[in-house]
Amino acid sequence: MEPILECHELTKKYGNYFALSNLTLSLERGQIVGLLGPNGSGKTTLIKLINGLLTPTGGQIMINGLAPCPDTKKIVSYLPDRNFLNEHMRVSQILSYYEDFYDNFSTERASKMLETLEIDRRLRLQDLSKGTLEKVQLVLVMSRAADLYVLDEPIGGVDPAARDYILQTILTNYNENATVLISTHLISDIENILDRVIFLKNGQPALNASVDEIRTKYGKSVDALFREVFKC
Amino acid sequence: MLGKLIKHDLKSLGRLFILLHVCFVAICLAGRVFFMNQLDFNAPDMSLLTPLIIISSLAILLVVAINFCTGLMITFRFYRNLFGREGYLSWTLPVSGIQHLWAKIISGSIFLIVDTLVIAAGTLILVTGRNVVEAYNSVSAEFTQVLGMPLPMFALYMLLFSIAGCFSTLIMIYFCICVGQLFPGHRVLCALAVYFIVSFVIQIIVFLIMTVCGFFDFAAQPAGTVSVDMFRLMAPSAVLMAVLTVIQYITVHYIMKRKINLI
Helix, strand or coil, rough: CCCEEEEEEEEEEEECCCEEEEEEEEEEECCCCEEEEEECCCCCHHHHHHEEEECCCCEEEECCCCCCCCHHHHCCECCCCCCCCCCCCCCCHHHHHHHHCCECHHHHHHHHHHHCCCCCCCCCCCCCCHHHHHHHHHHHCEEECEEEEEEECCCCCCHHHHHHHHHHHHHHHCCCCEEEEEECCCCCHHHHHEEEEEEEEECCCEEEEEHHHHHHHHHHHHHHHHHHHHCC | CCHHHHHHHHHHHHHHHHHHHHHHHHHHHHHHHHHHHCCCCCCCCHHHHHHHHHHHHHHHHHHHHHHHHHHHHHHHHHHHHCCCCCCCHHCCCCCCHHHHHHHHHHHHHHHHHHHHHHHHHHHHHHHHCCCHHHHHHHHHHHHHHHCCCHHHHHHHHHHHHHHHHHHHHHHHHHHHHHHHHCCCCHHHHHHHHHHHHHHHHHHHHHHHHHHCCCCCCCCCCCCCHHHHHHHHHHHHHHHHHHHHHHHHHHHHHHHHHHHCCCC
């Protein structure tokens, strides 16, 4: 089966600064992958390139065999590291918006999750707390039956209880053939759900291995290995 | 998908747009009832002058304000929806950059054209009172002679020119924002700088065209009518604007297709 994501000598420059430099990697389907690295290592740049929010300076990026285009956007569900919704809209309006544009969006699934979270659909997004807004965003993203979920810092700004809910939501809402790519600094929180990790260092992969490999080969947890590789 | 994008664009600005324009029409109606209808055009000239200057100035101010607000709303919508935080959602919808561009062109054109029509309607409300029409009828022959055509015909031409100008105004706004996005930082400031530079260049070119066409050579010109002079200026200006609009559209099209960088 074709890999869901392939990067070949992918390069992105901002002025004279290389955010990504000749990055080559491939992601298989049906796994949860941690994209880990310190600030400025190129995680968000890679994620934006996957979603067509940045134009590569060089190299190629393919999702399901295609360069980012409307067809790849149909199968990629993206959670940015910031609030990306029009805050004047009501929760119900943003549900309709997703339903309008994404064929694979399940309003029923989203409604169930909102009910569990006791979020009133009549509320405007600007009236929600930061944590609740992040949950709404995650609900929207995970209510799509996508092939690739790309989550940029999904647990960065929420309390530990909310983190558990978010991770549980991710685990229970993706199908086994889909791939989930999660970028985060909070490695210990997500370590248990990861199948594979990619360490990014200065725009290049420092490590691309399964969690089992890391444990058997290095005899360490992902968190411990991360601290060792990126020691200041 | 294009239809859905247009629908959401119209919905997003619709409420504020309608509110603004309803207020405008209401002010025009109030102006007609409480001011224009009270004017006595048989009164001595000097006593008419002050109220007419006041109402004309207020009307011009109001028209400029409503037009400016509409332009600002369209500008903010384009910027926020595509290059602000909301861009993270817009650009990950399964639609192409060109569909985004055309959705914004079509919805923006609808807003600008409706804005122009409402302004025209408001102006008509102000100047179609019986006293104003009677006063105009008494001088209509002279007016027609000066204009070179009846006033309603002249006004209709102006309206059509304004509607045609909506498209180039819109492309100019989108062009400035898109070119501003090519800079690594201070993108809004860069878009503003592009706007002022382009406007300045256009003014210079129009001035040159006017000079080449002999518009300032008063001695060589026969005494023409207002409409003849206007059309003599507008024809080359319209060609210039059409050429500029095409160039700007091609640039915007290229940026939206190949140079998107949300940082």
